[in-house]
Amino acid sequence: MQNKKKLELLAPAGDLEKLKIAVLYGADAVYIGGEAYGLRAKAKNFDIDTMAEGVKFAHDHGVKVYVTANIFAHNPDFEGMADYFKAVEAIGVDALIISDLGVFSVAKEAVPNMEIHVSTQANNTNYKSAQMWYKLGAQRVVVARELSMKEIRQIRDSIPEDMEIEAFVHGAMCISYSGRCLLSNYLAGRDANKGACAHPCRWKYHLVEETRPGEYMPIEENERGTYIYNSKDLCMIEHIPDIAKAGIYSLKIEGRMKTPFYVGTVVKAYRQAIDDYFADPKLYEKRLPYYLAEVSKASHRDYTTAFYYGKPDGNQQVYTNNSYIREYDFIGMVQEDWNEETGFAWVEQRNKFSVGEEIEVMPAQGDSYAMKVTEIRNQNGETVASAPHPQELLQVKFEKPVKKFDMLRKRPTDVK
Structure with missing residues (x-):
């Protein structure tokens, strides 16, 4: 079932400046993190005062604001959580993004009238879980990045019409299933599931045989080593028609840690692509090289469509380095x-x-x-x-x- 309404372009905003850029360059909604409960602890994030300023700026331009609260909570995390949600609601935030069932329950009790979007961290890979989240009161589900277009279409056809599907369409890919990763915690003592990921999937790895400590052997025979976990970046700007036909409503750009230039460049290109497609599909087809050239002007790795058209075959990884392509x-x-x-x-x-x-x-x-x-x-x-x-x-x-x-x-x- 294709969407009956125009797609939403959802942009990252790691701080107030990036929020304003995302809004002015064409986002329909932005997602931000507060000082707690989100998965980008190293971003500048928003205290209540700057969040209120950002919400006012966005709303003055007809743009919605969603706040992440998608950590995997431990017992101490619940202290003060209900008050935080009430404060967020009071300044006009449009929705909370949540992955943990306990956090979800706190939000439903503290702010029962607030929209809740279920984060990709909840591993939303099937229509049954989406149906269950809807029954609990969620308005939107962010599908896992491991799903194909066909699987997303099946979810869309099996959930209530007023439940929305959000999906990542651009940016860095996580090597672990929908972002649930223990590698950073194990290697660096920084919990990725509480917002402190050290990104060890971008590191260079060698093998060490236990009787020969200190002797490092390349995993792949190459003088430059290998980066076995290093994924290419997702880019779906050339596939807007398929996204619409799959029933995806919200197109999510990754990048709360990225620069203002990245946010402005990528958001503007997707804004133009979406608008051109809905105005005239032939114009969209004609301008495909332009859209791709524009997003490529922001720092990026080689691009991939990831799981959208089938399971990766190895060509979705960059084995030789972990650096970015920087054309501008x-x-x-x-x-x-x-x-x-x-x-x-x-x-x-x-x-x-x-x-x-x-x-x-x-x-x-x-x-x-x-x-x-x-x-x-x-x-x-x-x-x-x-x-x-x-x-x-x-x-x-x-x-x-x-x-x-x-x-x-x-x-x-x-x-x-």
Whole structure:
């Protein structure tokens, strides 16, 4: 059954700046973490005050906010949890994302009128579990990343029409089943299931024979070693029609730990792809190379469709390194709207750029465009040749109007 309503684009927001970028660049909803109970403890996350500011900003732009509370709770975790949920509800958060049945029960008792979405951490791999969550009061289920399109269609056809399906469509893949992993806890003492994953799946591994300690043997015979757990990144931007036909409603982008540039770039590309598909499927087909080129301008690993079209065959891993592909540098963000009289706008520098270089302006709305940097001024109004200092505020001359939160990017000198 295809969705009767337009797809929701759900974006990550690791802090307030990223939330605002996700909203302005086209997200229909954002998911954020509070200071407790979420699975991204290393993200800056939101205290109640910044969460309230973020919710107001999002709601002013017609965007929903979902808060993660998807840890696997231990007994001490329940202290203060009910009060936290009540505070979150009071500031207008639209839904909680929960994986643990005990946490679910606390939420239903503390905030009975609040929407609950069942996290992918709950291993939602079949329609029976989705039906059970619905009976308990969940409005949405986030399906496991190990499911195929066919399996998701079967779930959609077997659950109530008003229950929504959310699925990851872009970003880093977890090597462990739907993110339930004990490797980090065992190797680094950091519990992935309580938000502190050390990402050991990205490390290089060798074999050691017990009678020969200190003698490391490559797992795969290669002078560069091997990264046996290192998955490629998920990218489904070329498969929007299949996503819609499978009955997926919410398209989730991974990346609360990623940069503002990543969030803006990926969200904007998916926004354009979804809008083009619903306006004119032929236009969407025609622009497929453009969408893929755009998401590739954000730092990424090689792309894969993961489990959507069948079980992985080994080509979904990157065995030679754990680094990212970086085709563009994020060099600056506009801090206030363009001054029509002077042609300048204030920019916060994020990477070095110089007069004479060709850069790209990526506006929140509309197509990106190239321009040459003709003039830069420092905070004293003095003309300078380059912007070498991190987060320095500068005036940059633009050929066209720019707005706050528009971003600047350029190709690194080592990329041809």
